[in-house]
Amino acid sequence: MAITIRDVAAAAGVSTATVSRALRGLPNVDEATRDRVKAIAAELDYVISPSASRLASGRTGSIAVITPYISRWFFSEVISGVESILQQAGLDMLLINVGDYQNGHARIPPTPRLKRRVDGILIIALPPQDPDLEPILRLDMPKSMIGGVTGGIDCIAIDDFHAARSATELLVENGHRRIGLLAGGPAEARFVAETQRERGFRSVVTAHGLDEDPMLEAFGRFTIDGGERAMLALLNQPEPPTAVFAMSDEMAFGALQAIRSRGLEPGVDISVIGIDNHPMSGYLSLSTVAQPVAQLGVIAAEHLLAQMFTTSDSPYSPGSVTVETTLIERGSTGPLRDRL
Amino acid sequence: MAITIRDVAAAAGVSTATVSRALRGLPNVDEATRDRVKAIAAELDYVISPSASRLASGRTGSIAVITPYISRWFFSEVISGVESILQQAGLDMLLINVGDYQNGHARIPPTPRLKRRVDGILIIALPPQDPDLEPILRLDMPKSMIGGVTGGIDCIAIDDFHAARSATELLVENGHRRIGLLAGGPAEARFVAETQRERGFRSVVTAHGLDEDPMLEAFGRFTIDGGERAMLALLNQPEPPTAVFAMSDEMAFGALQAIRSRGLEPGVDISVIGIDNHPMSGYLSLSTVAQPVAQLGVIAAEHLLAQMFTTSDSPYSPGSVTVETTLIERGSTGPLRDRL
DNA sequence: TCTGGAAATGTATACGCTTGCAGTCACATT
DNA sequence: AATGTGACTGCAAGCGTATACATTTCCAGA
Numbered sequence: 169m170a171i172t173i174r175d176v177a178a179a180a181g182v183s184t185a186t187v188s189r190a191l192r193g194l195p196n197v198d199e200a201t202r203d204r205v206k207a208i209a210a211e212l213d214y215v216i217s218p219s220a221s222r223l224a225s226g227r228t229g230s231i232a233v234i235t236p237y238i239s240r241w242f243f244s245e246v247i248s249g250v251e252s253i254l255q256q257a258g259l260d261m262l263l264i265n266v267g268d269y270q271n272g273h274a275r276i277p278p279t280p281r282l283k284r285r286v287d288g289i290l291i292i293a294l295p296p297q298d299p300d301l302e303p304i305l306r307l308d309m310p311k312s313m314i315g316g317v318t319g320g321i322d323c324i325a326i327d328d329f330h331a332a333r334s335a336t337e338l339l340v341e342n343g344h345r346r347i348g349l350l351a352g353g354p355a356e357a358r359f360v361a362e363t364q365r366e367r368g369f370r371s372v373v374t375a376h377g378l379d380e381d382p383m384l385e386a387f388g389r390f391t392i393d394g395g396e397r398a399m400l401a402l403l404n405q406p407e408p409p410t411a412v413f414a415m416s417d418e419m420a421f422g423a424l425q426a427i428r429s430r431g432l433e434p435g436v437d438i439s440v441i442g443i444d445n446h447p448m449s450g451y452l453s454l455s456t457v458a459q460p461v462a463q464l465g466v467i468a469a470e471h472l473l474a475q476m477f478t479t480s481d482s483p484y485s486p487g488s489v490t491v492e493t494t495l496i497e498r499g500s501t502g503p504l505r506d507r508l
Numbered sequence: 509m510a511i512t513i514r515d516v517a518a519a520a521g522v523s524t525a526t527v528s529r530a531l532r533g534l535p536n537v538d539e540a541t542r543d544r545v546k547a548i549a550a551e552l553d554y555v556i557s558p559s560a561s562r563l564a565s566g567r568t569g570s571i572a573v574i575t576p577y578i579s580r581w582f583f584s585e586v587i588s589g590v591e592s593i594l595q596q597a598g599l600d601m602l603l604i605n606v607g608d609y610q611n612g613h614a615r616i617p618p619t620p621r622l623k624r625r626v627d628g629i630l631i632i633a634l635p636p637q638d639p640d641l642e643p644i645l646r647l648d649m650p651k652s653m654i655g656g657v658t659g660g661i662d663c664i665a666i667d668d669f670h671a672a673r674s675a676t677e678l679l680v681e682n683g684h685r686r687i688g689l690l691a692g693g694p695a696e697a698r699f700v701a702e703t704q705r706e707r708g709f710r711s712v713v714t715a716h717g718l719d720e721d722p723m724l725e726a727f728g729r730f731t732i733d734g735g736e737r738a739m740l741a742l743l744n745q746p747e748p749p750t751a752v753f754a755m756s757d758e759m760a761f762g763a764l765q766a767i768r769s770r771g772l773e774p775g776v777d778i779s780v781i782g783i784d785n786h787p788m789s790g791y792l793s794l795s796t797v798a799q800p801v802a803q804l805g806v807i808a809a810e811h812l813l814a815q816m817f818t819t820s821d822s823p824y825s826p827g828s829v830t831v832e833t834t835l836i837e838r839g840s841t842g843p844l845r846d847r848l
Numbered sequence: 849t850c851t852g853g854a855a856a857t858g859t860a861t862a863c864g865c866t867t868g869c870a871g872t873c874a875c876a877t878t
Numbered sequence: 879a880a881t882g883t884g885a886c887t888g889c890a891a892g893c894g895t896a897t898a899c900a901t902t903t904c905c906a907g908a
Contacts, residue, residue, distance in 0.1 A: 170624070172894055183858045188896060196856060215620040219562035220894030223863050228559065238591055239802070244584035251578055251605050260625075263603050265591050280555040284510070285600075392787055425791045447732055448788060451765045462579070512864055523888045528866060536886060560864030563893045 171214045180208045191216070228287050230260035231472065234276060234304075235292040238265050240390070241418065241446060242461055246292055246314055249465025257473055262286055266294070276300035279307055288472045290314070291321075292465075293359050310475035312468045316360030322475075323488040324468040328361045331457045331493045332368025332413065335441045338455065338495060339411040340372060342439060343504035346379040348402045348409030350388045350395055350419045365415050365443070384409055388419035395422025403430055410438060410504055417442035417449050417456055424452060424500065439501040445494075453499035460491060467491065511554045520548045531556070568627050570600035571812065574616060574644075575632040578605050580730070581758065581786060582801055586632055586654055589805025597813055602626055606634070616640035619647055628812045630654070631661075632805075633699050650815035652808045656700030662815075663828040664808040668701045671797045671833045672708025672753065675781045678795065678835060679751040680712060682779060683844035686719040688742045688749030690728045690735055690759045705755050705783065724749055728759035735762025743770055750844055751779035757786035760794050764840065779841040785834075793839035800831060807831065 177184040182201065190197045190205040208214075222228050231254055237243040247263070254261045262285065266276050276282075282289065282304065293315030294301050305311070305320050312322040339347050349369055352362050373380060383405055386398035395414060399422060402408055414420035420442030424434050434440050435453070442449065445458030467489055517524040522541065530537045530545040548554075562568050571594055577583040587603065594601045602625065606616050622629065622644065633655030634641050645651070645660050652662040679687050689709055692702045713720060723745055726738035735754060739762060742748055754760035760782030764774050774780050775793070782789065785798030807829055 170620075170894095174894080184895075185859080185897075186857055189857090192896095196854095198856060201856080213620050215618075215624050217563070217894050218625050219559050219568065220863090221896075222559035223557070223563050223865085224894075224896040226863075226896090237588075239581075239584040239588035241579075241581075244579040247584075247603075248577075248579035248605070251603060255605065261603050263587075263591060263601050265588070265595065278555075280510075280553050284555050285558050392791060396791075421788070421791060448761065451732060451736075451761060510864095514864080524865075525867075525889080526887060529887090532866095536884095538886060541886080557864050560893090561866075563895085564864075564866040566866090566893075 170217075171212050173214070173216070176205065176209050176212060176214050179212065180205045228260075228285060229258070230262050230286050231288045231290055231469075232262045232264055232277075232282060232286040233290045233292065234264045234266055234294065236266055236294060238263065242416070242444065243292060245461040246465035246468075249462035250290060250469045251465075253466055253469035253473070257469075259287075266300075276304060279303045283307060283309060288476055290468055290472055293361065295357055295359050297357070310472055312471040312475070314464050314468045316364065322468075322471050324464050324471065324491065325361065325488070326459045326464075326491050326493045328364035329368040329371075331443055331459070332365040332415075333372055334493075334495045335443060335455075335457050336369050336372040336413050338441060338497065338501060339413060339439055340376050340378070342411070342501060344378075344409075344411035344439060345376070345504075346381075346407070346409045346411075347373065347384065348399075348412040349385045350398050350402075350412055350414035350423060351385060352390045352415055352419075353387050362415060369413055388414065388416075388422060390416050390419060392418050392422040392425075395419030396426045397422070399423035399426035400429075403427070408438075411501070412438065412440050414440065414442045417444035417446035417454060420454050420456070420500070421446075421448065421452060424454065435499045435502040437505065439504075441501050443493075445496060449496075450498070455498045455501040456496050458494045458496050464491060510557075511552050513554070513556070516545065516549050516552060516554050519552065520545045568600075568625055569598070570602050570626050571628045571630060571809075572602045572604055572617075572622060572626040573630045573632065574604045574606055574634065576606055576634060578603065582756070582784065583632060585801040586805040586808075589802035590630060590809045591805075592802075593806055593809035593813065599627075606640075616644060619643045623647060623649060628816055630808055630812055633701065635697055635699050637697070650812055652811040652815070654804050654808045656704070662808075662811050664804050664811065664831065665701065665828070666799045666804075666831050666833045668704035669708040669711075671783055671799070672705040672755075673712055674833075674835045675783060675795075675797050676709050676712040676753050678781060678837065678841055679753065679779055680716050680718070682751070682841060684718075684749075684751035684779060685716075685844075686721075686747070686749045686751075687713065687724065688739075688752040689725045690738050690742075690752055690754035690763060691725060692730045692755055692759075693727050702755060709753055728754070728756075728762060730756050730759060732758050732762040732765075735759030736766045737762070739763035739766035740769075743767070749778070751841070752781075754780065754782045757782035757784035757789050757794060757796055760796070760840070761786075761788065761792060764792060764794065774840045775838075775842040777845065779844075781841050783833075785836060789836075790838070795838045795841040796836050798834045798836050804831060 173184045173187050177187045186197065187205050190202040191209060233247060233250055235243050251261055288310040289304060291313040314324050316323050316325045351366060386401045388394035388398040395418060403426060412423055414423055420440050423440050427434050427438050432438055441455040443457045445456050449456050513524045513527050517527045526537065527545050530542040531549060573587060573590055575583050591601055628650040629644060631653040654664050656663050656665045691706060726741045728734035728738040735758060743766060752763055754763055760780050763780050767774050767778050772778055781795040783797045785796050789796050
């Protein structure tokens, strides 16, 4: 029923091999012939059958994008960046949601299955200790990752350690010495970014001899609600922090809310800083360390393409990329008040 | 190199046909045989080649999800809902971003190309007047749509007319008679939802004989920034509105910001209401009409599946679905003050 | 005019699976 | 005992393209 390469070949008076070569821009085709074939293909509304092409060539023309969330801001933003590049390269994007790690719903497709369906894998911020992840990293296939893993794979990320440091330093510069930490979750199930951000935070605490107190840490699951609850917990302590570093802006949003709900004023009574520069942050006057989220996706996708289209004469040199961040000071941070 | 159906067949001592039938759960296979085949397939780590299967069967096992945005809240939320169902049904999701309609970057793939790659199409909120859309709607293929189009296709949406009415009515009940409208864009390039929401708004204005003034309408492009600018424009008028209905919560967020930047208090000096119940709305105390966004995606995906797996004895009865909304009253709306 | 080699083109097979059709076999029916 | 009935199973023909490999064409150079 549908037009096949044979129809085009017949109409153009050439073999199917020539049509295939002409349409795909391969060399060794007379330009006149190529033009004719292209014209006829267009006229017949010929569309190559991806299934047949994939079967014959062994290439799938698609990329798996594995992500723990689809609709959360950071992830959708990254996905958007990835998509723009893949679309441009003519590759299909297979979005695979592996579910909420916090709830243990991980379901990364088994390696062989994945290998059959895609030419490359792009992983967004999975915790490195995930058992399903290892076989995938072992897979001999182009892949890149956003958000950091130790070795064996290209990784695109910000310098989380440094970002956390600058955020915390800002609080210190403002005179704060009792600083709370809003982390995502406990150390067992953390993304690489979390671990690094905590390290950055701790390094500043240690360097300046600030208060160290396990009660100054709370978990917000990277959600607004979680951030609010975590902040309330910190505020309920006998000696609450005078400033808080949140590992994400969304948790910081919740923290701002919690602070206000106690009749306190962010940036005056308690300082708050996050990481992200979420679109809402400006409106909520949240100080933060801005990272170019969509850009992370763009770069990771470009890395993947580089790996895929590597030839012997233009060898691909792997490498991780660290993307710059920018400290943005807004109203949510301010000098330590003499008394709370 | 990879294990094929022939390897399994050989190992099980049956024909490839039987393996194919056994593994896919088709009838007319002895249960003992089926179990044996399954066991051997598992043992060999056999994974069916999607390309070959697709080529032979003509089914692609994937669904195109066409959307104008990936990272905007509403869309990513819908996509997330869609994904959960497709994943459950074992279908691949091909995410196609057709770009920013506002800037005329539409690039819906040509119909024949689409038909070759997917078994079904799910469209998220494209403006019906898009010229690329019509051939797709004409396509003889399972499809469903979120956000409304006139006829010829299953459409999952809220009752936008009604939602806008209830939002506006709330303002009227609070005594407001000069109500502004924050729309997305001018009437030429609107989503169906926009048109319906404007109609709902107008119907209330007319019913209660409220102020009608073209100066009371501004465009916010459904973004926070846009909402802020639009609200500022309204505030700059000689006779600003005392209340505003925004077609989306995100525009309303911008409006709140604009109001505060003028030293006014939302809900006291000027009332604002949106549509969505965005996760931030509660924190910003924004009154709104809540719609179950992810649920829209779920339902649309289920409709698509119903169409795809329709058999002669269980005919699929098409139909659009209207999802319920809930008016949520928060602090951003309040009674009209005697004087501004 | 002849020849060598590159460029252009064609031939034919493989890719791995699905499925219509035909064949086999056990068992119930005459 | 002959026949019919289903359930199972196998055979083999595709599905539409890519690509080694073979063949032809075209020219420059001798």
